Amino acid sequence: MNRPTFDFSGKRVYVAGHGGMVGSAIVRRLAREDCEILTADRGVDLRDQQAVNAWFAQARPDAVFMAAARVGGIAANDAYPAQFLYDNLMIEANVVEAARQVDTAKLLMLGSSCIYPREADQPIAEDALLTGPLEATNQWYAIAKIAGIRLCQAYRIEHGCDFISAMPTNLFGPGDNFDLDTSHVLPALIRKAHEAKVAGDEEMLVWGSGKPRREFLHVDDLADACVFLMREYSGAQHVNVGSGQELSITELARLVADIVGFEGKLAFDSTRHDGTPRKLLDSSRLNAMGWRPAITLEDGIAATYRHFLKDGGRRVMLRG
Numbered sequence: 001m002n003r004p005t006f007d008f009s010g011k012r013v014y015v016a017g018h019g020g021m022v023g024s025a026i027v028r029r030l031a032r033e034d035c036e037i038l039t040a041d042r043g044v045d046l047r048d049q050q051a052v053n054a055w056f057a058q059a060r061p062d063a064v065f066m067a068a069a070r071v072g073g074i075a076a077n078d079a080y081p082a083q084f085l086y087d088n089l090m091i092e093a094n095v096v097e098a099a100r101q102v103d104t105a106k107l108l109m110l111g112s113s114c115i116y117p118r119e120a121d122q123p124i125a126e127d128a129l130l131t132g133p134l135e136a137t138n139q140w141y142a143i144a145k146i147a148g149i150r151l152c153q154a155y156r157i158e159h160g161c162d163f164i165s166a167m168p169t170n171l172f173g174p175g176d177n178f179d180l181d182t183s184h185v186l187p188a189l190i191r192k193a194h195e196a197k198v199a200g201d202e203e204m205l206v207w208g209s210g211k212p213r214r215e216f217l218h219v220d221d222l223a224d225a226c227v228f229l230m231r232e233y234s235g236a237q238h239v240n241v242g243s244g245q246e247l248s249i250t251e252l253a254r255l256v257a258d259i260v261g262f263e264g265k266l267a268f269d270s271t272r273h274d275g276t277p278r279k280l281l282d283s284s285r286l287n288a289m290g291w292r293p294a295i296t297l298e299d300g301i302a303a304t305y306r307h308f309l310k311d312g313g314r315r316v317m318l319r320g
């Protein structure tokens with residue numbers, strides 16, 4: 001392993017989006033490092049350039065984890081294309097430029113596996129980026145996230161900034177959005193299985209055909225990978241962060257139902273989009289650097305269900 005490229009000791013580390021699922025996981029993980037964790041209060045709107053510049057001038061972070069984003073599942077992307085594109089472009093551009101202005105030593109931009117072409121070869125390697133058309137249902141978010149990668153690369157070339165990007169696969173865990181209109185599939189299935197169990201229903205509704213395949217990573221594993229990359233990695237190429245645990249939506253629904261304790265049948269709503277047929281990341285670059293996930297899908301779902309029972313499912317969309 002090469003020498004670490006960033007040493008957390010005594011550093012000021014800003015987590016943008018600390019109220020969201022990813023940001024809060026990074027804050028939990030950073031508690032084990034010898035650094036000062038900085039978070040902006042909810043009053044700082046990251047879409048507002050003046051507000052962002054003022055926050056950075058005061059906070060002067062040595063490192064930034066860019067986990068702030070407008071996020072949502074397949075239905076939310078369809079319903080709010082302008083918000084998904086505009087908000088994410090503004091947040092990324094404001095944070096990256098403000099970090100440059102105060103000489104932030106390192107920044108990690110977080111994206112998503114939906115940046116890759118719909119028909120990309122599986123598992124998807126980093127160099128599949130921009131080799132084909134995007135999946136229509138999440139193109140707005142994807143375009144913004146591709147711009148985020150390019151922004152880091154451009155600042156690296158033009159300004160010498162050590163800004164890197166990580167592309168996680170589908171995430172889940174504590175702090176997830178359980179709102180059925182805007183959530184991703186895994187929290188949605190937890191809520192549906194729970195409500196079907198409580199109501200004594202004979203079946204629970206799964207969107208689409210159940211055939212698409214997805215890979216899932218627990219957000220605490222992602223947070224650990226982010227800290228690892230911040231410390232160990234410096235390069236223009238973005239890095240995939242996956243678990244290698246891939247299954248069909250039908251298999252996932254059955255697994256969630258079993259963990260939640262819903263014994264009824266699955267019903268499929270064919271009026272809903274399937275989205276990308278398959279989305280499995282090739283995480284061999286990250287694995288070769290020495291990082292591996294620690295949380296199994298079964299354990300992760302069980303822990304997330306316990307959080308759901310405690311929280312009752314919050315509505316979280318803008319991770320500011």
Ligand code: GDP
Pocket residue numbers: 072073074075114138170182183184185186188189205206207208212214249272273274275276
């Ligand atoms: P995607 O990975 O960007 O396609 O986003 P999602 O996590 O929202 O959806 C993944 C897959 O799960 C799609 O094929 C959905 O149609 C399917 N799915 C099945 N049931 C649900 C549900 O209740 N909510 C969501 N969001 N997706 C569901």
